[in-house]
Amino acid sequence: MNTNASLLDLRNLYVKLPGGAERTHAVEDVSYTLNNNEILCIVGESGSGKSITARAIMGLLPAPHVHVDQGEIFFNGENLTTAKESRMREVRGGEISMIFQEPMTALNPVMTIGKQIDEVIRFHTKIKKKHRRERALSLIESVHLPDPKHIIKAYPHELSGGQRQRAMIAMALAMEPKILIADEPTTALDVTTQAQILKLIKELQQSHDTGVLFITHDFGVVADIADRVAVMQHGKIVEIGTTDQVLNHPQHPYTQALMRAVPSLTPPAVREISDKEELIVNKLTKTYTSGGGWFGLGEKERVVHAANEVSIKLHHGETLGIVGESGSGKSTLARCIVRLINADEGEILYHNVDLRPLNRKEMRPYRSKIQMVFQDPFASLNPRSKVGRIIADGPRILGVETAEADKRAREMLELVGLDARAWDRFPHEFSGGQRQRIGIARALALDPEILVADEPVSALDVSIQAQILELLADIRERLQLSMIFITHDLRVAAQVCDRIAVMRLGEIVETGATSTLFSNAEHPYTQELLDAVPGRDWHPQ
Amino acid sequence: MTFWQLYRRNRSAVLGLFILFAVFAMAAFASVLFPEDPFRLAGKPMSPPGENGFFLGSDTLGRDVASGIAHGARTSLMIAGLATAVAVFIGAVLGGLAGYYGGWTDDILMRVTEMFQTIPSFVFAILIVAIMKPSIQSIVIAIAVVSWPAVARLVRGEFISLRNREFIQACHSVGMGDLRIMLAEILPNCLSPIIVAGSLMVATAILIESGLSFLGLGDPNIISWGFQIGAGRTVLRSAWWVCTFPGIAILLTVLAINLVGEGLNDALNPRLRERT
Known part of the structure; x- marks a missing residue:
């Protein structure tokens, strides 16, 4: 074996896609090396071929449609592209292992x-059951899971997301692999959990080499964890170098554009906001109960306070951010305000009218005033309706003449920067970003005064x-909108919001102007959230 | 890709469609091919196929088997089509309401549906026809009554999964009414499974209708495949053709409809498209 060879060496790798796909190759002419005790980050947007490359290394491409058609993958000097399936089975899990996005x-x-x-352990070695159990216990302990004796008997659903990811890592490290491939391992996790998992990966990587x-x-x-970075676009590597080189002195225009797109953690200059209150939410409470069974028989009732006496104020022309981790009740709050969910108690005062107790008919005149933009651009548009109809339906329901509604919808398409030809197309013909524009156009078509945006960019x-x-930001200025902006991403919140309310377990723990909150958080939870933001010490230029 | 291109990829479905067209043509041109009443005693009883001017032979009373099959195709297709339409309508309405509103509406409607599902469907159909007089209406009603619970279950499931999607919430937030959301927004999104289930239900309906006629519960004034088989079963060993040819007609039609149903499923279900 050549001792000078890199641990992993990809040479001019091409991965072929089946005919009829968007491009002929998922991965084109990709070469990079990975050394012992090194973290190489592969960065790229969706569809850039970063996951396919990882799968090619593991020999896990969906054959026969997708396969390596040129190039070599050397692992410790051994060519994996020509290795037999029996050898690949030894490699997978034994010498190269993988952790996935959704544990x-x-x-x-x-x-x-x-x-x-x-x-x-059983597939790769011949050690006895008792020793395997000891090994499993020590692995669970090494990923800092509490009470290994209990965890070893637990089923995946009994663990939290972060704990499941830790268990996945324990599995991946069971055979002390030389290479660990981590495919977006923290994307599905909350920021505080993400910070812990990143710390764990770094720690284990150093102790196991x-x-x-x-x-x-x-x-x-990337800024937090990487030693070196490779940036991928359309299946090609456009830039590769040390973390400092790529993040702070990017050479390729694509990398530079990406860096510019990353929102900064430093809030922009404070805007003048009027004192006029547009919407006041007063002690809003929403409780979910589940279980209980008939006549109180069966299991005990479970009570979840999704929103617990939440009070917020929204001024005219202001953007109020609601920030929190999953399960904090921020989406429930948004849906209560637009009356998709009926809150149990409290007031939603819009120009001194309490909207909460209104029934559907009484709510009608206020519907158009508060509109919502949804998170998932793929689920929020009816796949069977044409775009024109989706946008024009809102005004039409409110009794606007069809011709007038169509005219308004066309104006909205233009306002959100879409071509007029979009009118006659179906949602699946558009990309995620374009669909989100359609969703915004639909909300604006009703001429709202308040826009509630639930994770619109996540x-x-x-x-x-x-x-x-x-x-x-542009339409907020032009149409003088007030906005409630829900997000889990503090970078986005820093750029968009004038004021921020931090939510945790259904309660608002702190509210304040964005710049004050970022520089001088009072509540320990806000502090914790801010500390967990990845790449906190890195400031993109 | 157009719908036909998607459908064409399943070869056996194209064959099924071909057979189905042949059966439809036979039903449509029955009075041209066999202008006489199929119940008429046309010649010598028990003539084997090809003799005494009978293409597929004659039965114990001298009725033309070929003429019976052609005219019987009308009965079978009409009853099956009507019964399926009624069943799909009832099933879609009840399933849609149950799925959309949930809660106690769902509880009541689904318990009723389960009540229908607990009785074996063929026995139930016999019971209904026996209580009412055997006639086309009673047979259609019987088949529809035993078939709708499956559609209701299917539609309910689809409505439940669609009613919480964000695009439906967007409809609520512009103040759209329930009826409009159900008909214009949710229903078009669950048409494909309904069409597929409906097409397969036509095949089952033909079988139930034949079974009822075989047991003598068919409309006595109208010829059907089941009736022909029933009339020939006593002479199965001496005159095999009386039962065999209507049997083959049932077999081919049901098979063709099943193939078409499968083809529709492959073409309409986007998740299965990549399976090939």
Whole structure:
């Protein structure tokens, strides 16, 4: 074996896609090396071929449609592209292992964590059951899961998202692999959990001398964890270098554009906001109960306070950010305000009218005043309706003449920067960013005064995200809108919001002007959130 | 890709469509091909196929088997089509209401549906026809009554999964009415599974109708495939053709409809498209 060879060496790799796909190759002429005790981050937007490359290394491409048609993958000097399937089975899990984005789907839901770790060890070695159990316990302990004896008997659904990801990492490290491939391992997690998992990966990589191939779309994560960075676009590597080189002195125009699109953590200059109150939410409460069974028989009732005496004020022309982790109740609050969910108690005062107790008919005249933009651009448009109809339907329902509604809808298409030809097309013909524009046009067609945006950019790539944020800022100015902006991403919040309310477990823990909150957070939870933002010390130029 | 291109990829579905067209043509041109009443005693009883001017032979009373099959195709297709239409309508309305409103509406409607599902469907159909007089209406009603619960279950499931989608919430937030959301927004999105289930239900309906006629519960004034088989079963060993040819007609039609149903499923279900 050549001792000078890199741990992993990709040479001019091409991965062929089946005919009829958008491009002929998913991966084109990709070459990079990974050394011992190094973290190489592969960054790129969706569809850039970063995951396919990882799958090619593992020999996990969906054959026969997608396959490596040129180039070599050398692992410690051994060519993996020509290796036999039996050899690849030894490599997978034994010498190269992988962790995935969604730990809930990557773990088998009907097997205990201990059994799943045990399987890995059993397939690769011949050690006795008792020793395997000891090994599993020590692995669980090494990823800092509490009470290993209990965890080993637990099923995946009994663990939280972060704990599941830790269990996945324990599985991946069971055979002390030389390479760990991590495919967006923290994307599905909350920021505070993400920070812990990143710390764990870094710690284990150093203590085991592992080479880590870390795939992500988040430059903050890159800044925190990477030794070297490779940037991918359309299946090609456009730039590769040390973290400092790529993040702080990018050479390629695409990398430069990406860096510009990453929102900064420093809030922009404070805007003048009027004192006029547009919407006041007073002690709003929403409780969910589940279980209980008939006549109080069966299991005990579970009570969840999705919103607990939440009070916020929205001024005219202001953007109020609501920030929190998953399960904090921020989406419930948004849906209560637009009356998609009926709150249990409290007031929603819009120009001194309490909207909460209104029934559907009484609510009608106020519907158009408060409109919502949804998170998922793929689920929020009816796949069977044409775009023109989707936008014009709103005004039509409110009794506007069809011709007038169509005219208004066309104006809205133009306002959100879409071609007039979009009118006769179906939603699936558009990209995620364009669909989000359609969603915004639909909300604006009703001429609202308040726009409630529920994570409007979290499903989008960073460059598209920047465009949508710019669009929202632009229409806010032009139409004098007030906006409630819900997000989990503090970078986005820093750029968009005038004031921010931090939510946790259904309660608002702190409210304040964005700049004050970022420089001088009072509540420990806000502090914790701010500390967990990936790449906090890195400031894109 | 156009719908036909998607459909064409399943070869057996194209064959099914071809057979189905042939059956429809036979039904449509029955009075041209066999202008006489199929119940008429046309010649010598029990003539084997090809003899005494009978293409597929004659039965115990001298009725033309070929003429019976052609005219019987009308009965079978009409009853099956009507019964399926009624069943899909009832099923879609009840399933849609149950799925959309949930809660106690759902509870009541689904318990009723389950009540219908607990009785074996063929026995239930016999019971209904026996209570009412055997006639086309009673057969259609019987088949529809035993078929709708499956559609209701299917539509309910689709409505439940669609009613919480964001695009439906967007409709609520512009103040759209319930009826409009159900008909114009949700229903078009669950048409494909309904069409597929409906097409397969036509095949089952033909079988139930034949079964009822075989047991003598068919409309006595109208010829049908089941009736022909029933009339020939006593002479199965001496005159095999009386039962065999209507049997083949049922087999081919049901098979063709199943193939078409499968083809529709492949073409309409986007998740299965990549399967090839």
